[in-house]
Amino acid sequence: MLLSTPELVFIVTCIVVQGGQLQVKAENIMLYKLTRLSSTLSRTNTHQYHSNYANDGSRTNWPARSNYQTRPFWQGDLQGFYTVHNVSITSDSFGYATELRGAYIGVSSVDVDCTDDDVTWCGQWPPDTLHGVTLTFNCTHEQPVRFVRVWRNTTNYLSLSEVEVQGTPTRKNAAKYDKSLNQKLSTPVTAVNAISANDCGIKCHVTQPCLGFSYNPSGDPPCLFTTSTATTTATGWVSYYISTCSHNITCDLTDQFK
Structure with a gap:
């Protein structure tokens, strides 16, 4: 899904850097990351089953739960x-x-709303009712992925208590970027x-994980x-960030971050 703010200028750029994977980390890389549900069930006016309940670090807290x-x-x-x-899923105990x-468990390099979805199936929850149980599904995929997804191919609710993910930061061979003028990253890490912007982009690419960067020749740094x-409005800054809808991009590195 591409951004559509008035100041947005869409460009396509690619970066190809030799290199492999970084060291495997044992921690849950899904913890406290951004999440979404297809819809959010509200039990009362004061309680909703938000998507982030499924990656809050608790297998016994309220579940994330969609509408019917x-x-x-x-x-x-x-x-x-x-x-x-691998992806570990914990079922609800309430x-x-x-x-x-x-439910199916999968991974993808693009957002669920993208027309070029490339989701790879990792496993399927059994048809039995398993209360408060954690099952782990092994994943095998060729391309680096950004999104983890759980879905049901039916008309029903979806409820899950926790999603935990183990994985290795990986350099994406090439990517499509969006460019935004006079915008600066709100929370740089x-x-x-x-x-140059090109030099900044290359350094972002080899420093994983990194989804985008801001550059200003007068900035310090x-x-x-x-x-x-x-991002936030900031004169003189230009921000580049990987589109949520881009995969199978193949081209050589050129000086495109301008």
Whole structure:
């Protein structure tokens, strides 16, 4: 899904850098990341079964739960590209465990709304009712992925208590970027020196995970990295961030970050 703010200028750029994977980390890389539900069930005016209940670090807290609908889904954004090794799903223990029956577990390099979805299936929840149970599904995929998804191919609810993911940060061979003028990253995680926007982009690419960067030749320092694409208005800054709808991009590195 491409951004459509008035100041947005859409460009296509690619970066190809030799290299492999970084060291495998054992922690849950889905913890506290951005999530979404196809819809959010409200039990009362004061309680909603929000999507982030499924990655709050608790297997016994309230579940994330959708409305009754066709093909309900939960999706988590890893905020970077990874080789996902396994996904652990915990069913609800409050009486909604049946709402996970037959659910599919998968990973994708693009957002669920993209027309070029490339979801890879990792496993399927059994048809039995399993209350408060954690099952682990192994994933095998060729391309680096950014999103983890749980969905049901039926008209029903979807309920899940926790999603935990283990994986390795991976350099995406090439990517399509969006460019935004006079915008600066709101929450940069790394700041470095760079002699140009192109140099900044390359350094972002080899520093994983990194979804985007801001560059200002007058900045001190001029190059900022981020795993979130949130920006704020700032004269003189230009921000580039990987589109949520881009995969199978193949081209050579050229000086396109201008």
